[in-house]
Amino acid sequence: MLRIGTPEEAGMSASKVAYANTYAKQMVENNITPAEVIFVARKGIIVSHQAFGNLTPAADSPLLTTNALFPLCSITKVFTAACIMILAERGLIGLNRPVADYIPEFQGLGKENVRIHHLLTHTSGMNPEDVYTYARGEGSRAQVPPCEETEEPYFHEYFHRRYATPLSTKPGEIMSYLGFGYDLLGEIVRRVSGISYPDFVMQELFEPLGMNDSYFKVPHAERHRIVKRSPEDPCAEWLETEEMIESVSPSAGIYSSAMDLAIFAQMFLNNGTYGDQRILSPISIKEMTKNHIPGVSSVYRDEIFPEASWGYGWSINGSKKDGGDLFSQEAYSHWGAAGVFVAVDPVYDILLIHFTIERDLEKPFKNMYTDHFNNVMLAAIEQF
Incomplete structure (x- = not known):
């Protein structure tokens, strides 16, 4: 299970991790984003879990905390893919x-x-x-x-x-x-x-993994923890709605904390287990995290990918350099609309989560500073 430890225990430079934390904080200070939560764990050891900025754009907003709820948006797709693999493993x-x-x-x-x-x-x-x-x-x-x-x-x-x-x-x-x-x-x-999609996710993923801060239809008692956007922020016109908070979309409906998403990601690094719970077999993990479409191209917005490199749910890094230049080719990741990102690199045994409110109005959905942060943190790895 994930535990708090020192960078040295995780084979990382303490000074470089500290620099990466400062680098993340400066994103808020430089108004790149008004709210940011970072989470980094290597070898199952949490080396950074911090929050910067404010929970809302209001003048009297409370400070953002690490247990803030962000809309995962498209990262929800990886949870749906995991559910499909569970049904496949059961012969259904x-x-x-x-x-x-x-x-x-x-x-x-x-x-x-x-x-x-x-x-x-x-x-x-x-x-x-x-x-x-x-x-x-x-x-x-x-x-x-x-x-x-x-x-x-x-x-x-x-x-x-x-x-x-x-x-x-x-x-x-x-x-x-x-x-x-x-x-x-x-x-x-x-x-x-034979049960609703959100009930299946709850029974097969959230509950056994202990993801107690993850929701479809966020309860009213927990809504004070949801990060808020200004009307001019990208995607605010649909993210800041009751319909989104009540969504059960298999492609974009989950709200979660960085810690909960880290538990889900660590389960992949653990070959399908977390604590004493086995969620998926090692073979399913292998199949979900390899490129199943070699030679298939893709165009997304203004980017052309000769090799789209996609697994079951996950984007497979390959030669795409998606979300960071220092990830291995075997790394897998997923973006979510307007500033959330999760990456897992099995070669370097590390997971990185970067939750922000996107302020890049020219390229919404593609926070051009997440790759900078990930590069800085990956560069802190010193021992393999």
Whole structure:
């Protein structure tokens, strides 16, 4: 289990870790971000867990604390992928089976060839623009059947407006990052398990891992811990809403603390265990954290990736230098909208979490200073 220790115990330079902490603090002092939580652990030893800045933009805001709740946004996808692997280990689904085997309503030309692994690696052949356009066009006229007890009414209608979205490419040809694909995976979890998606996550991940600060639908008693954005901050128009706080989205719905996310990440470094709990087998961990789409390219905003390098849920570093220049090629990570990031490097036995409120208005979702912080902290490693 994670424990507090010294940098020396973790094979890191105490002076360089101190410099990295100061570097992070200066991001707030220099108004790069108004709120920041960092968490770094190596060899299971916590060498840095600090908070800088304010909880809210109000003049009388309390200081930010390390147990503040941040919206994980797209990092939620890795939790959904873990749930899919749990079902696969129990013989309840197959990753090479058609999505339509589990969601018969998922119909359309060529969609019988879309497999679960295509959803996991964002290579289904659907793209977000087409999903959006279809839902507001032909999908808006789709008949929506009655909602089941384990379904959220919003998502029930959301799916039936989108199931028939046509493919834009053949499955497996290109990677197109797609939240809807992970929402479909969450629906598969619900249908196969027989319980709601958030209940499955709670029973199989949050509770056994002791992630007591992680939520879908954040309870009112805990909402005072949620970090707040100014109206002009990127994504504030949807992050600062009741709908987001109440979301059960399998692609973007979790609120959590840095410590809780670190527990989840450490479980991967531990080959599927944390404390006395085994969540996933070592083989599932290996499969989730390797590149399953060699030779497949991707375009994201203004960046072109000849090798998209994606595992099951995780972005695989490969040659992308994603989130830091000093990570090994075997490192895996995930961004979340507007300033949250988690990375795990099994070669260097380290995990890094960087929670911020993004202020880079030119490139939202891509905090250009997270890589700087990660480089500084990785450079503190001295012993292997």
